[in-house]
Amino acid sequence: MAEASQQGNGLYKIWKNPSKPGEPVVYLGEYRPAEGQFLFNARDLRELGFEPGNYTIRAPEGCHHLKLFSKWQEVSIPR
Amino acid sequence: MIDVAKAEGEAALWGIPLSDWMELRVRMFGNVDAFGDPEFDDEPDEEWRAQVSHVLVEHKMFTKANRFTECSRYAYTYECEGPERHQLFSPIYCDLRFCPRCGPRQFARLIEKYMPIITSVCSQLKPDFLLREITLTTRNTGSISAHDVKQFNLDVKMTLKALMGSVKGWGAIWCDEVGFNNTNLHAHVLFYGPYISQDALAATWKEISGHEVVYIKKAPRRGNTALIHLLKYVSKPPASDPNLIGLLEVAFHGCRRVHAVGIFYNFAKEDPDNKQSVWTTCPHCGAEITKLPGAIKIEKAILEGRTFVGTKFTARRKEWVN
Numbered sequence: 001m002a003e004a005s006q007q008g009n010g011l012y013k014i015w016k017n018p019s020k021p022g023e024p025v026v027y028l029g030e031y032r033p034a035e036g037q038f039l040f041n042a043r044d045l046r047e048l049g050f051e052p053g054n055y056t057i058r059a060p061e062g063c064h065h066l067k068l069f070s071k072w073q074e075v076s077i078p079r
Numbered sequence: 080m081i082d083v084a085k086a087e088g089e090a091a092l093w094g095i096p097l098s099d100w101m102e103l104r105v106r107m108f109g110n111v112d113a114f115g116d117p118e119f120d121d122e123p124d125e126e127w128r129a130q131v132s133h134v135l136v137e138h139k140m141f142t143k144a145n146r147f148t149e150c151s152r153y154a155y156t157y158e159c160e161g162p163e164r165h166q167l168f169s170p171i172y173c174d175l176r177f178c179p180r181c182g183p184r185q186f187a188r189l190i191e192k193y194m195p196i197i198t199s200v201c202s203q204l205k206p207d208f209l210l211r212e213i214t215l216t217t218r219n220t221g222s223i224s225a226h227d228v229k230q231f232n233l234d235v236k237m238t239l240k241a242l243m244g245s246v247k248g249w250g251a252i253w254c255d256e257v258g259f260n261n262t263n264l265h266a267h268v269l270f271y272g273p274y275i276s277q278d279a280l281a282a283t284w285k286e287i288s289g290h291e292v293v294y295i296k297k298a299p300r301r302g303n304t305a306l307i308h309l310l311k312y313v314s315k316p317p318a319s320d321p322n323l324i325g326l327l328e329v330a331f332h333g334c335r336r337v338h339a340v341g342i343f344y345n346f347a348k349e350d351p352d353n354k355q356s357v358w359t360t361c362p363h364c365g366a367e368i369t370k371l372p373g374a375i376k377i378e379k380a381i382l383e384g385r386t387f388v389g390t391k392f393t394a395r396r397k398e399w400v401n
Contacts, residue, residue, distance in 0.1 A: 013093065013094070013095065015093075015103065015107075017107050018107070025089075025103070025104075025107060027089075027092070027093045056103060056106055056107060058095070058099065058103070071102075072102065072103075072106050074106065
């Protein structure tokens, strides 16, 4: 796992943002992307079965690509 | 303000450190209220302190008023003399008797001062001697003055001495207290000596003070429990009403709240704060520490990454009054 993580292929964690005030943050689980994939877009999340909405994704700890990309990504799936 | 228990629970459930939980909140909501809104949270406390200080100013106690208002808001800074030159800070406390921040510190100091003699007495009780808890009360007149407090303490001392007469080896510690949000002055006494009947105590108290109500009972077997019970009154303010707190500070100006007589006076350990701070040396490397000139705001000291070193000896606190 540690080795995969260092290559950027560790487990990414995904949360659904609240769509209105008072709604809870929902943790959706972990996702391991294809090798070499560090960034996600709406299509990627749609393919994973996510519905329209805003999502926050955290890269695995210790990823070397964090020097190039943010540890956190926000992806919006439009209706 | 964030609910820390909930945050820790969610972070554990999601398998992320608490710092990531906070980053996530910041990303989603734009900010995270980790420490509460300082303006909002401090306002009631500052307002309460200002009202207490106002009473002190009305009685021309300007320095005390300033100390009470500024308690724990500024810090002295220190630097260690080691190669790392560690930066340290010590909050400036008001040390007033009825300050909610300083009360617990005074409690800790008094415990350290009196615990050795209580422990020693309990480990070798004289025949027929026991620790007892006595309460001596006064009538509530609706007001309290410095004269009342001084006279009351004199009456307590005279009563105990009258009861003990020529008895050797007795001792007592007492703490002046008022009822919550009223001016009902009374004393909680931890007494070590021979049996005293309730009737004898009441008669002597009435003869000397003119007041009537007294209680006496055997103290807990463990002396330290009895001492903690006695001194707990120092640790918390006896009123929520700022006006009353101010009036109590005025009434107790120049009067101690905690007194000792007999063997408890003679053998009490020296006041630890009179001699030294716990932190006489750098907590990181053990080197000597030097006070830097001036004082800075407490939040600045924290943001500068300075290490908290508790209370340091200051000239004003050569003589603690409790």
